[in-house]
Amino acid sequence: MPGIRSTIPTARTDDRPAASEFTELSKMIRDRGLLARRYGYYWTKLVAAPVLLGGLVVLFIFVGNTWWQLFTAVGFAILFTQIAFLGHDAAHRQIFVSGRWNDWISLVLGDLLVGMSYGWWQHKHTRHHANPNKEGADPDIDLPVLSLTHDQVQQRRGPLTQWLLAHQGVFFFPILLLEGLSLHASSVRRVSMRAHVDRRPAEIAFLVLRLGGYLTLVFLVLSPGIAAVFLAVQLGLFGFYMGVSFAPNHKGMPLVPRNMRLDFLRRQVMMSRNIRGGRFVDVLMGGLNYQIEHHLFPSMPRPELRRAAPLIEEFCRAHGVPYTQTTLFASYAIVVRYINRVGLGERDVFACPLVEARQSI
Template identity: 60%
Template sequence: MRQAQQLGLLRRRYGYYWTLLVGAAVAVSVWVAGFILLGDSWWQLAMAVALAVIMTQVAFLGHDAAHRQIFRSAAWNDWVSLVLANLLVGISYGWWRAKHNRHHASPNKDGADPDIAPGAIALTPEPADRPRGPVVRWLVTHQGWYFFPLTLLEGFSLHWKGIRGIASRSSMPRRWIEALLLTVRLGGFAALAFVVLPPGKAVLFLTVQVAVFGFYLGCAFAPNHIGMPLVPATLKLDFLRRQVLVSRNITGGRAVSVLMGGLNHQIEHHLFPSIARPHLRTIAPLVAAYCATQGIPYTQTSLAMAYRHVLRHLNQVGLAGNDPFLCPLVAQRRSLDPR
């Protein structure tokens, strides 16, 4: 932290983020105009893919705002993230923020991290080892092979969970504003599609857009933690080890950073969640050097290799009902604590 302060890496990057914010507004406006002008055409499926890419990049920008990376004012960051998430992307900011904060507090920790909770994919040994029928058991034991196709449904899931989160009785600031913005986004966008396109094409267009959005987002988030050590519910780690040991960086330079919205520097993001995205690349060598002096593994690999680890982990969890990545972390923690 002292090194980051001395190098000015904690300062805001207003020029960078205003460029992205204005660029996002322009991109969405140009897309809407192009969609209307193109009219009834099968080329609209290409427009659906283009919009999915735009929406994912907007979601990355909303993620930065939610982490207070853009403005000094917490209120400004909240409102920007709310508008980006609800009005443009169609995801409830309040629901997502509550979930994401729990993830950052205890990444990959059993029973604490909602991102590894039981679901369509078994990320921890316990759900994979439960008694099931033959069909479900076969699916679980081969889950790595259908993980990426399943991400095509992630966009639908995010839209639905956002709606359900707003409708729930849980505490949520600005609930009615979120509901209004989400209704305008989801209802207005669907209405636009049906006005410009015939019903059949409109349904296909909406399906392709949401599917590609979910696939892109899932592919960007999957390499961050899947296949890294799982933390038992009873194991306590200090902040540094809690964030570094379970996170994976992706190599590849600026192109990968743009593709993944800065999430390729996952270790640095977890250690310094409010640092502006452009500074993550600069602070990475400092973090790697510090981890080396502390004897803490600092994991970074190519995107292709990360996906291989993800698939291998999912298949091993499904096949064996145990996590091969768990023991090294427990062993390391025990070596640090002579008791």
């Protein structure tokens, strides 16, 4: 997928026809009933999540202080990630019409069951959805460890830093093993700060119960050595699973310069990538593989994304809007290649026809 150069003059699309395009698409999606609530689907998942988690805790206690617990660590990592996907759906108002119901479901699923602050995630993720891949606006391309833009590379000096940047694609997947620990730490830090957090007392109580209770359970059942390895495996795989589910969606797609404005349709479609792979990938990635549809219609219930995808793809083709999709492993190759090329100092990693056409005017 071609990308957008990082140094271009201010450019703006004609908002009036662009707005009418998205209005037309929205009407088509709504008329097909694709934004209707799917209560049966979600209530099944909402009931299954605590039941499966409770069953896994019972199994953990039953297995006892043995190295077989590493298999339950894998189970916890997978289940926590799937619950996080469900919390993501609730946070986007996909489950209930009531915003209050969605908020509380997000708090229970995120804070109490997974140990991730809903307030922290909402603050970060809302900014990402508003400006995906926009420099200076999207927190998902402003990472403390990796450099995803030319300017970030220029700001990081020193021989060791430059060597790490030149090889950062190699370290991308190993770094994801630390993401689980980072998610928990960021959550605790957010609710501890003075910055506004809705329902802060509930978040603090849920996080204390989840994180404190989980650690207490682990160290009561397991000896210190096995407990340490168990936590390393569980947190590592949880972070890795989360990372490889979110990374293919935008990394390596066009970067939008700070001074460039795009209409909503192009801003969401051109900066996102879908992942093909059938229903197995749908379940594996929690619906995040339909990133284009999700960014256009964040409140669309997860099971409807699959039905909406061919309609939106056809609409984008008809209106000349690039619609990108690839396989899961091909997307990882794109991400690693992109990160490496940025780290090596390439400014114009891609050349975007949209920007080139505007520059030639």
